[in-house]
Amino acid sequence: MSEVAPVSSTVLAAYSYCEAVTGLQARNFAYGIRLLPADKRRAMSALYAFSRRVDDIGDGALDTAVKYERLEHTRALLDRVRADEVPEDDTDPVAVALAHAARAFPIPLGGLDELIDGVLADVRGEEYETWEDLAVYCRCVAGAIGRLSLGVFGTVPGARDAGRAPEYADTLGLALQLTNILRDVREDAANGRTYLPAEDLAKFGCSAGFAGPVPLTELPGSDFAGLVHFEVRRARALFTEGFRLLPMLDRRSGACVAAMAGIYHRLLDRISADPEAVLRGRVSLPGREKAYVAVRGLTGLDARQSVRGRR
Template structure:
């Protein structure tokens, strides 16, 4: 990125092409995410697309068909790309458009790139097939794969830090962004319960599974015999609701369009959570989702600032 004589930003053609590639990846692969970032001004939308495209690359390695050793090698290659971005060693004509876009975004915004190292660490936990005994263990995984994305995004959004008593609260913005990421990830885990089980992955804490008689896992469209599957889901829904309530405290700290972006993305997942709560066994029958018109409504509601006002009063 260079500057024109009047001090405004000028983005070169190779960098613009790299951003277009990342925006295409985002639009095709992340419908829920895309609903939110389309509400941002161009520079922030581009930067968020670069973050997503790199994150998608890492996730795809973890979800791919390679063996564990090959996945670990590929993840370390992604970490090496991140190292080049961090060192400012990616040229505008580099053949990797994601690296070009992410490098430009990191020059424009104070993005804490270490969060992408955390994402890689989290995906490595998947590759190793780690399971989680307690919520505290699962929360650490969720912080790597989702909370870190919240903190990375905050570097692009920026925060409003008023003087006086509100300053201390504003300093907690990264904590709230992290917590909102945990809420989204726990919702994802509930939504994908059967799909993950079919792929040999169990995320919910083994303590919780045992408590509700679900230790044998989820292999079909009906709950394990003798289990309290509904009780398990509602227990995790309650936990997720608490995380959403805490994470929504971030909204009043963001400018209008950044707040709208976060409210749209979080609102879609919050509604998805409530749909799961209304019919817990639906997650065993298929993928629970929201229709496009409902997602559009949530995005519009975020743009009006309605959720931010509710959050400021502690009512979201």
Template sequence: MAAYRYCEAVTGLQARNFSYGIRLLPEPKRLAMSALYALARRVDDIGDGDLPADRKAEALLRTRELLDGIRAGAVAEDDTDPIKVALADAARRFPIPLGGFDELIDGVEMDLKGAEYQTYEELKVYCRCVAGAIGRLSLGVYGCDDPERGAQYADTLGLALQLTNILRDLREDALNGRTYLPGEDLVRFGCQQGFAQPLPPAGADFTGLVAFEAARAQAAFEEGLRLLPMLDRRSRACTAAMAGIYHRLLGRIAADPESVLRGRVSLPGWEKAYVALSGLAGGRS
């Protein structure tokens, strides 16, 4: 189906860390996951784009209406929106909890309102919207031996990935006027000045801050990866590959905290491919 091919192209180009894992799935699940990530990318692009705030709000409302149409079964095969067509077909084939996309939109709306987080508990609400929800959506495609516990682990694994993203993008977000780390942590480690410079704030314990947040992410990885035994082999490989890439990224940040102030930390393509193959072989990286 052309709509799915479009979604696969979007995922391959714009969600590269996730595409390594998605490739390991059998075709029906691979196509469904591509549709999920294509819509998630659209929502993210609305939030990160250059439109005025009111136009972004309108675009997010249209996305909610798109989801309502899918839930109502009101999507024609000749609809001109390939992501809508592909996701509607995926939702017919798999028990995808589409409400997760509404949570993702809620998270993007937090960004549009300039939300800041004073405590870790507040930050977790945001992370569960923008990343935990994706984990729970994905579980609808994978299937799971214990859906209730699996959803909890998928949510926590999403939290781990988002915390890693926040550390990786610390300076980029600061240059865009955004700070995601809890305000109480910034005060504790003397980093209230922010991260708009390529060096840590004067007199701050920046290394201590990164170590503290990385430990939180590591704990979330350890809990979230309990999901793996609940999945079939290919779904387990997909999840292990995606989580493994971010886990390695977290390790790189923890080993050199100031690297996140010098530029975006990433893994080379060969290393991502290695992690993906390790996941297929049943390993964890």
């Protein structure tokens, strides 16, 4: 769906604010959306800026009661966007940009409600017994973002199995989130959070967690590398399934997805090669490698290889 009317200078200013937020804070996300045409890039920036606001509330150094209050205030703002009650001269540029994006594209805004629900689970300090439990959380905080993004991307006319595109977008979001969880085990533990399923931790003798006085890798009976490789296999299976989305997208939308997913896929490979690295510090890719993945996404190389790899 294309924009229904020229974009006013007020709305463009709101989008510019969201693009600035994205450029400063998005890290991996920004590499992908640079490949999109202007209207889709702006809409994705609005989605990111709103999502960043929700995440920042959950991660902020605030009292729990204040977090609940601010998240419900953010949900009320989303309700205003959904009801098309945000005027262009509203003082909140994120609301203005998101409202315009929602008019220009068929964005399933309920996905942002799911994101808020997921962050509320973080605020409550929920932990997860099984992968099925964790997958529900991942669908809220990442699968929903995939489905929201698909509302901006759309699918190409006549795409085979296009009705399953939201499912594949959701699954790709799960793959990215599980990769995030593996990358951030040390940081999350320092903040009192454990996301990996309790039954997986027990299976590999890692129930003591990642923030104890004795390094997990030195505890008798623990197999941290085995745990990481187990989760890596799960994430790779999710990537394989999620990459079925790529042939359903136009060239530049497919390049965007291939770039973002490709960065995380390479990050997963790096974690798999040295599982204990995530306990020493934050594992990341250098900027030049991210840019290389983005270029390959634009040429279609990574997309074609990803689709071939699942056959």
